[in-house]
Amino acid sequence: MSPYVLLARLAGPLQSWGLSSRFDQRDTHLRPTKSGFVGLLAAAVGFNREDPITPLDELRFAVRADRPGTPVEDYHTVGGGRYPLRPRDLITDHRLNRTMAPLFDDVPGRAFGVMPSPSADGWYGAPKGIAPDADSGQLLARTGHRNPIITNRSYLADAQFVAAVEHEDKQMLDELAVALEQPRRLLWLGRKSCPPAGEISGGVHPGCIEEVFATTRLLPQATSEQPWTWVEVAPGTTGASRINDQPVSFHPTHRSYAPRWERRVRIEPGQSIGWEHLL
Structure with missing residues (x-):
């Protein structure tokens, strides 16, 4: 079966995609994580944290940094x-x-x-x-x-990313696209204090991630004409690096993640798929 890709625009005043946050140190990755984006999709369709995340864990993931944003730190006190x-x-x-x-x-x-x-x-x-x-x-x-309890929290300010998930089940991707615009739960960009700005879904398109990104325009406020893209690849792929953000369970008492592999590439943006309907 041929693959299809769901595109999503992730933009807002602040984003925070924790990769190794612990207790009073809340970090952010410099781009959206797969676990964070799959969690956003799970919230959109109404999953509970205790629910199995299948088939969302089967999605192939990629993200393009059209506007990487500025890292900022928040000195935060509680109580x-x-x-x-x-x-x-x-x-x-x-x-x-x-x-x-x-x-x-x-x-x-x-x-x-x-x-x-x-x-x-x-x-x-x-x-x-x-x-x-x-x-x-x-x-x-x-x-x-x-x-008070003192915490240090990291964010990305004024960032804009294009996230993509690939699967052969077009009906599932269509349902996810609708859920992003009519979510059953509140959506946020990695943390509850980071709501998304504007619409999210960029629609479902035929082809693999690389093909769809090659026909997708840059977001209007992009800071690079050929931004970096991180694409999920098979283990052992030349030039790939390991990242521990493959979601296994979002259960509140035993959240767990597994490693996956991704490769950083530059894919020249195309003009066929635009963003006018979101702006």
Whole structure:
């Protein structure tokens, strides 16, 4: 069977495609990852994180950097400052304050809303790691200190990419194209704080990725007449490099990825496939 390709325009004020993010260090790859784009497609069609991602994991992937954007860093804090004790009326009503403070003091453990002092006057640091206790169901915080959690988050500013996925099942690609414009879940460019700008789907076209890119125009704000393209290839292909972004599962408790191979090439853009319908 002959292959078909779904094109997608990935553009927005900020994008962030994490490749090795851990805890307080949230990096971004310099281009969209396969796992990130497949995750966007999965959200568009309404997959839950626990669902198997087949057949989306069978898609062959490529991305062209028409406008690579500018890397930026965000110094980000979470949970700092002073907050009123909950419920709030314990702060504003001194009579309730006096009545309820002893009850709070009698609660064992570090409970959400509990002050370490005998009085409920004053303020407390926003608790971190709030979760129900396994035995009592009471909301507990792993720590109540006032120091904020500091994270470093990386983004690409003003970037524009053309992503492509290839498969022989045209009907599936057509359904994905519709889902990108009528998504069942919110879409974002790698991170929830990065919504896409404008329409995404560039339609479904006959041919392999290399053939379709050779007939696809540059995006209007492209910064290079012949931008780099990263194309997924078979293992062992000459000039290919390994990247660990083949999605296996998006399950929230055991997300997993596998390696795949890609090759960086320059494919001279054509003029047949345009972007007027998106702009």
